[in-house]
Amino acid sequence: MPNLPNKFSKLPKTPPKPPSTTSPPPPDCSTIANLIINSENPESLTQTLQTFTQWTPNLVQAILKRLWNHGPKALQFFNLLENHPSYTHSAAAFDHAIDIGARMRDYKTIWTLMYRMRSRKLGPTPKTFAIITERYVSAGKADKAVKIFLSMHEHGCQQDLNSFNAFLDVLCKSKRADMAYRLFKIFRGRFRADVISYNIIANGFCLKKQTPRALEVMKDMVERGLEPTLTTYNILLKGYFRAGQIKEAWEFFLQMKKRKLEIDVVSYTTVVHGFGVAGEVEKARKVFDEMIGAGVLPSVATYNALIQVLCKKDCVENAIVVFEDMLRKGYMPNATTYNVVIRGLCHEGKMDMAIEYMDRMKDDYDCEPTFQTFNVVIRYYCDDGEIEKALEVFDKMNSGTCLPNLDTYNILIGAMFAKKKSADLLVAGKLLIGMSSNRVLTGDQLDLISFYNIIANFTRISPDQLASTKKIWDQVE
């Protein structure tokens, strides 16, 4: 059986060694992060953290980032460091801690941290409010978010056009374009709304596939004496494709050319991607070739769009031809490029090649596999019933730079329940417990009931089967 998460390996538990006072170890953020995750005693952790004298804002940020899936531990770490003799938290560290608290929907912590931040004269900054309002909106509390935005100045942070635009964008990105537009109409005079404000709203309607509303916003801005920019046109162009209005999109693109707009790489990428998604592979290729003739160089994103299109609507071989061509021309592929190719390979059942590309990724500078990479490979192994191999990749993930997230657990556990073999269920149970001890789940009801619900949701397993599974879990513990 492959290795399970640390919590279950039968290794003897040795307390973490505090760093020596004479020569502290090099600031290795993953070592420190693991130490925090595995510490069970706050006092000894405090001592360990206090002895270490080389805290820097960057190191603290890196550790908080790594503890992103371990909210309570991250906040514990943040709080313990507040009384350090030689280190004080930066505004960015406060923002990060607030973000973590907000993600756990721990609203009390958010406000406590904000008041502490204010008493230390570090903020809150507009960024702090962007974080807080975004989290409230994504928790379904948009009305509350509006109130918070409007009360920013009471917390010592003046609103301006930038923060107004940022907040409109938050509303729009959560598909609340109507609400954003209403708010916008009330305050556009006060904040002196600009082209960016209008673009944000127009994009908001495009995200909801309401291109007529987006056009209306564009008309509105022209009537108020603001000139649409290329970005405005690109937003509409993307909007037509997203709404499945391929013919309208193409006509809009032709209009853009006619009006002598300087069509840029974003416009072309939009069209290549849009045609591809619509299954018009040849048209996508034609536009790709056309842009080079027009003197607009493709970007990595353009290549990614074409490669993805070929993977989905043509075949992965042809996608790899473009990938190799891209390398030959001196482009540096990014994680998305690899993820798209790897997904294409997995989809055609070429798992060995997918793993090869995953290894190639690491050889490229700054292109470590992401959780998307791992999750895709794990998902396809699971779909093939190759759970052993999926767990091997999962192990790689635990020892690497990218920690498993909720999706990862869902994929693995779901596959194990789908097979319904007792040995697999045992592993699934252990993974579930690992998930809870790692606090991958956020919120406060981390009991077996919620586990049941999670499992039932994605496996549609019967309550009887669940009950017998519980017996297995009891044996595990």
Added chain:
DNA sequence: GTAGGGTTAG
């Protein structure tokens, strides 16, 4: 974290 183009499958 003031706007636009590439990543999940179902």
